[in-house]
Amino acid sequence: MASRPQSFGQTEINWDKLDKTKFYVVGAGLFTGLTVxxxxxxVIKTRLQVASKDSIERNAFxxxxxxxxxxxxxxxxxxxxTVITGAVPARIIFLTALETTKVAAFKVVxxxxxxxxxxxxxxxGLAGMTASLFAQAVFVPIDLVSQKLMVQGYSGYATYNGGLDVARKILKSEGIRGFYRGFGLSVMTYSPSSAVWWASYGxxxxxLWSKILGNETEQNKERVPSLMTIVLVQATGGIFAGAVASSITTPLDTIKTRLQVMGHEKRETARKVVKRLIAEDGWKGFYRGLGPRFFSMSAWGTSMILAYEYLKRSCAKGEYV
Structure with missing residues (x-):
């Protein structure tokens, strides 16, 4: 891209410059570690979002x-x-869709x-939204099972003997479609969230490069930024992106979580969940778990983007190595 400052271009590694095998193998290990x-x-965010009106546990601590x-x-x-089992294939799908769509989107704009x-x-933003849409097919069933395990025995929720027991009971009571309960809301939550996150980050x-660090000046165009400067800019972008995305998408995430953890006998529509939240806490009820979600998205986003950018540097070919 002609208008892109040279020093910024030297910090970004495109899809065609990556060793794909190394990218997937090393990436699986990195993102598994971050998930741990x-x-x-x-878990704490999910518990907060499903807490009843009379629960004595009303904050993250x-x-x-x-x-x-x-x-x-x-x-x-x-x-x-359960999450780790599905996280690797979902992450592979997400990263592949993200990088390939980003290349095409830049050519369009x-x-x-x-x-x-x-x-x-x-x-x-387009790349983040597209990547999330593809990944939801794998992620939603994993998310649903893991959330049922997170809240089991809490506030009257059912108890299970592991992820397979949850899957078996869902399959028995609702069939395959039971694994996609809240799928529409998941798409409405995670796709915009991913779009907002990646748009804000990019x-x-x-x-930061062009305005604050002055990378568009003639003096800096020939200078390669230090690794510390690159990491600092990327981390700052990750924190900002997490703050913006969590603030916008927490209400939908709260509704989605409540729908997914309900037992078959307690099934409610999204409209009933909304009415109950308003009755219990007013409009602030939609922001239950905002603190942990903000921390999670900011911490995860910053850690993820630093690991992601490190992964791309370590898996780069040719002149980027």
Missing amino acids: VLYPVS SIARGILKTDGIPGLYRGFG EPLKLSEPSEAAIAN SSQRF
């Missing part, structure tokens, strides 16, 4: 204390085995002669 570290936050008191550290990893941040927002990163 951040999974407890997802009380939820965490309650889990540790009753189940210890293993309680923070309920459903983890280039003739529009927009600013760097605007081009990045559109191209990255545009903020270019804004």
Whole structure:
């Protein structure tokens, strides 16, 4: 892209410059490690979102204390085995769709002669949304099973003997379609969330390069940024993207979570879930779990993007090595 500052171009590695086999193998290990570290936050967020009106555990810290008191550290990893089983194929699908769509999207927006941040927002946003749509086919059943395990025995929710028991009971009561309960809301939640996250990340990163660090000046165009500078800009972009995405999509995530953890005998429509949330807590009920979700999306987003960019550098071919 002619308008892209040379120094920024040297920080970005495109899909055609990657060793794909190494990219997938190393990436599986990196993202599994990140999931291990951040999974407890997802458990706490889910518990908050399904807490009843009369629950004494009304904040993240009380939820965490309650889990540790009753189940210890293993309680923070309920459903983890199920998530890891589906995370690798879902992540492979996501990253492949993300990178290939991003390349095509940049070619589409280039003739529009927009600013760097605007081009990045559109191209990255389209890529993030498309990647999420493809990944949902694998992720939704995994998400549904893991969330049932996260809340089992809590506030009257059913107890299970592991992920296979959850799957067997869903299949028996609802058939295959039971694994896709809340699929529409998942698409409505994660696809816009992914689009907003990647759009915010791409545009903020270019804004930092061009406006704050002055990478468009003649003095800096020939200078390759240090690794520390690259990491700092990418981390800042990840935090900003997580903040924006979590603020916009938490209400849909709360509704989706409540729909997915219900037992077959308690099935409600999204409209009934919305009415109950408003009756219990007013409009602020839609933002249950916002704190953990904000932390999770910011921490996960920042960790993920640093690992992702490191992965691309380590798997680059030719002049990028």
